[in-house]
Amino acid sequence: MTKDEFSTKKDLFQNAKWGSYLILPLHDNPKGKLKMSRQEAIDIILKKQDESGKNVFAYENIDASDLSDILTSRCKNRNDFVDQYHISCKLKQICFSEKNASKEEYVEVKDIHLYYFPESELAFLTILLVNQDFSVDNFYELINPGYMLDYDKVQGLKEEFCVEIKEKILDDILKELNFDIYIMDDTTDIFRESYWLNAAFVATRFNELKTLERVTYNAHRLIPIDSAFEDSSEKDIVYVSGARDVKQMDYGWGCCISSQSISYVYGDKAKIKEDVKAEPISVELIWKRVKCDLLLTIIALFQKYVCVQINDLIYEKVKSAGNKEENIREIKRTVLKVRAYETYTPSQISCWNNVCEIYRLLLEINGVNDYMRDIQEKVNLLDEELERASAERENKLMNIITLFGALSIIASVLTIVDFIKGSPIDMGIVSLAITAVVVGVIAKMVGSRKKH
Known part of the structure; x- marks a missing residue:
């Protein structure tokens, strides 16, 4: 009996390397006060240095090569649609083993970026977590997806990590921006409530889409991608892959999209003319391979949180001053500006069909389309109220x-x-x-x- 591709390449899958980006939405800190415009605050932060004289906050050129020409131009113009910054901040290892243990087990924080949307003043903080040997070990225990209770030790590690983010990044490096984590309070867990981009790297390409679906599903579940695991109870997952190479007849990557994460598995580069040796996995290589996919994910999540922001505005205006004509007109102006200037349909995102499809599915699974319909219904109701008055x-x-x-x-x-x-x-x-x-x-x- 002929073995399938998943079984044949099991050894290669066992050696997969791994990294996960935690994506934290940021908004105004209700306990603080913005003392200047956010652009003025950013100009101040760009001058901050650490003890060695190195800048801790630096502007980065966005790689929007997978996006449409119009969106690419907006991403490259500073203070237009979205700006990207790198943050140099050393956070402690998340240690699972005792100091004197024979085997060290820890997760490190290796790469931090800020994505800032000037028009809406929303932002996203992305933090790369990697195991000490770039494996998937410890990730399931750390994130503990789908469970309401945590192991005491892991819960303590997560709380320490959250405190470090607030003290060293939000309340120190980014202090002038007056940002807070959108979901941060005493009753929530940012590891489960935030969005994740998981990335696994293997030394092979893929002949069958069925293989890609199996390994990306395992990546979604935060288990070794060679695991023989299935779960038909999950209804909110979909798959997208790269196009099949017409000469080699194989696929280079695939992803599994859910309401909590998007999980990629990347194969080796195409070997058309010469045998290209695979580069050793490093933090720099992870960032190089993932940055376009991370940007696409953040643009989709931005659509979600800008809708949340509009919903909050509608609630505050109607509650505080009733359905006055001035309030209704302000809400309508805000909605019009967002729809005209800050939201994109899948067909506007890229010339690559699979990129548009990923974006469309991210919007659908994260409820952005429902948010948009709900906002439009509320605006219609306010219009009716305005006409009645x-x-x-x-x-x-x-x-x-x-x-x-x-x-x-x-x-x-x-x-x-x-x-x-x-x-x-x-x-x-x-x-x-x-x-x-x-x-x-x-x-x-x-x-x-x-x-x-």
């Missing part, structure tokens, strides 16, 4: 005009009566009679309008 004002105005018109008629009739009769007593009686009739007509008109 406007109609009420018009009715009141018409009543006033009608009343003044009736009083004008009374005055004219009284003048005629006065002219004909010439008697003050007779004129008073007639006045009262006419006034009573006209007021009764007006009351009937107003009552009729209210019933309708």
Whole structure:
């Protein structure tokens, strides 16, 4: 019986190297106050140095080579759509073994970047975590996906890691930006609530899509990619792969997308003209291979959090000042600006179909399309409220005009009566009679309008 590709290449899969980017959404810290514009704050942070005189915050040119020409130009223009910065900050190892243990087990923080969206003032902090030997060991225990309770020791390690992020990055290097982690509070776990980009590297390409789906699914579950593991209960996962090479008849990469992570498995480069030797896996190589996919993921997540931001705005405006016309118009202006300037449909993202497909699925699985529909429905409701309020004002105005018109008629009739009769007593009686009739007509008109 012929073995399938997954079984044939099991040894290669066992030697896969690994890295995971934790993606943390940032927003205004409610406990602090921004003392200047964020652009002014960034200019100050760019001058910060560590003890050795090295800059701790540096602007980076964005590699948007997988994106469309329009989006690429916007990513390359500073202060336009998104800016990318590198952060130099040494965080402690996440140690799983005791100091005197025979075998050290730890996860290191090796690469930190900030993605800042100037128009909305949202940002994302990305942190690369790697095991000491670039394996997947310890990642499952560290992240502990899908479980509400944690092992005491691991929970302590996660809490220490979160404290370091806040103290060394948010409250120190990025202090002037007044950012806080969007989901940070005493009852949440940023490891489970944030989004992850997992990346595994193997020394082979793939002949079958079925093989890619198996290894990327294992990467999604944070277990060795050679594991014989299946779970039909997961309904929120989809797969995308690179195009099949027309000469070698194989695939170079694939990914598994879920609501909590996007997990890539990358094979060796194409060997068309010469036998290219695989580079040893390093942090630099991980960043070089992953940065375009990380940018795409962050752009999709930005669409989600800008919708959350608009929802918060609608709630605050309606709650604080009711449905005043000025508030409704401000909400509509914000929605229009975001839809026109900061959101992209899949077809606008790239000339590569698989890149557009990844983006589309990220939007769909993360509920961005539902967010957009919900916002549009709320705007429609506010429009209806605005029209109703406007109609009420018009009715009141018409009543006033009608009343003044009736009083004008009374005055004219009284003048005629006065002219004909010439008697003050007779004129008073007639006045009262006419006034009573006209007021009764007006009351009937107003009552009729209210019933309708």
